Amino acid sequence: MSQSSGPLELMGAPGSPYTRKMLALLRYRRIPHAIIWASHRNPPAGYPEPAVKLLPTFYFPKAGGGLDAVVDSTPIIRRLEKEHFGRSTLPSDSVLAFLNFLIEDYADEWLTKCMFHFRWAHKADADNAGPMLIFWNQPTISDAEAGPASDFIAKRQIDRLYVVGSNRTTAETIESSYARLVVALDALIRRHGYVLGARPSAADFALYGQLTQLAIVEPTSAAITAATSRRVRGWLDRVEDLSGLSPQDADWLSRDAMRASIGPLLQEIGRVYAPFLLANAQAVMAGAQSFETTIDGRPWTQPTFPYQAKCLKWIRDEFSALAPGDQAEIKNLFTGTGCDALLAGL
Numbered sequence: 271m272s273q274s275s276g277p278l279e280l281m282g283a284p285g286s287p288y289t290r291k292m293l294a295l296l297r298y299r300r301i302p303h304a305i306i307w308a309s310h311r312n313p314p315a316g317y318p319e320p321a322v323k324l325l326p327t328f329y330f331p332k333a334g335g336g337l338d339a340v341v342d343s344t345p346i347i348r349r350l351e352k353e354h355f356g357r358s359t360l361p362s363d364s365v366l367a368f369l370n371f372l373i374e375d376y377a378d379e380w381l382t383k384c385m386f387h388f389r390w391a392h393k394a395d396a397d398n399a400g401p402m403l404i405f406w407n408q409p410t411i412s413d414a415e416a417g418p419a420s421d422f423i424a425k426r427q428i429d430r431l432y433v434v435g436s437n438r439t440t441a442e443t444i445e446s447s448y449a450r451l452v453v454a455l456d457a458l459i460r461r462h463g464y465v466l467g468a469r470p471s472a473a474d475f476a477l478y479g480q481l482t483q484l485a486i487v488e489p490t491s492a493a494i495t496a497a498t499s500r501r502v503r504g505w506l507d508r509v510e511d512l513s514g515l516s517p518q519d520a521d522w523l524s525r526d527a528m529r530a531s532i533g534p535l536l537q538e539i540g541r542v543y544a545p546f547l548l549a550n551a552q553a554v555m556a557g558a559q560s561f562e563t564t565i566d567g568r569p570w571t572q573p574t575f576p577y578q579a580k581c582l583k584w585i586r587d588e589f590s591a592l593a594p595g596d597q598a599e600i601k602n603l604f605t606g607t608g609c610d611a612l613l614a615g616l
């Protein structure tokens with residue numbers, strides 16, 4: 271276990287999008303860190319357990335000694351912004367900062383449906399992912415043991431596809447949403463290099479995390495990405511390590527540049543993620559175990575997800591905290607994108 275002056279330790283896995291999100295962010299921010307490749311099923315000895323066992327788990331030194339096991343990448347990013355100065359991933363302009371929050375949330379909560387779906391819904395992808403999940407964790411396992419272990423994990427994950435809303439009816443909605451995201455991302459990278467300018471934001475790292483799997487590991491979605499945009503793959507390979515970038519404040523998009531470029535990504539978020547968030551939050555409020563709605567013109571059904579009801583609340587809280595002029599700017603940007611529904615009544 272490290273001393274408080276040592277690198278910030280975290281436990282994660284190469285196949286975990288949120289682990290990859292945070293590793294790339296730590297590299298960009300030049301925060302000394304040490305990744306422990308492990309899982310909660312086989313955790314490193316002597317480290318505390320977090321209240322919710324998710325990857326990555328960060329081990330923050332406690333003031334009085336010892337370590338605090340902390341999960342959830344979005345608040346951890348904000349904590350790291352307070353504890354480490356410079357090379358911020360949060361735009362200085364409040365309108366851009368709000369967009370950053372929304373896009374990060376979309377990547378973490380919607381794109382991860384794409385990731386889980388592409389990983390397990392088609393046989394060719396599941397046949398690839400099963401062994402990968404084993405070898406990412408246990409490089410020395412024998413082939414004789416790896417086979418049954420991989421079959422076990424694949425069956426468990428395939429049986430859980432319904433949890434994220436992946437089924438025969440929703441497959442087209444999920445897959446076409448990923449294909450459109452690649453096009454929208456390509457256009458942003460082409461103009462500016464990153465999503466919100468010539469420097470990366472938390473939103474870039476969130477998109478990057480999911481795409482380290484979707485665009486590289488899963489054969490079906492990797493093929494879609496390569497056929498649509500090799501630029502996106504080039505961006506991914508760069509975002510992995512941006513420790514040598516020298517960001518300037520002027521590298522964030524101006525409001526004019528933002529107005530001219532962010533529309534297609536907002537259209538995509540409004541098309542799939544906004545209706546999902548609203549239907550899920552309504553179901554949580556009604557105490558329903560599951561819900562049915564329409565997303566992108568097709569039926570959608572899945573179990574309710576209380577955490578994602580909080581995501582909607584947090585988006586609305588971020589909006590409410592903006593000055594009236596900034597709120598008006600966001601409302602203008604959202605008009606006709608479907609994202610306006612997220613702010614109903616505000």
Ligand SMILES: N[C@@H](CCC(=O)N[C@@H](CS)C(=O)NCC(=O)O)C(=O)O
Nearest residue numbers: 286287288323324325326342343344
């Ligand atoms: N909101 C969390 C999500 C983290 C998460 O869902 N991690 C996945 C792995 S990528 C996980 O640990 N799932 C539970 C499991 O694998 O048992 C974050 O942003 O860090």
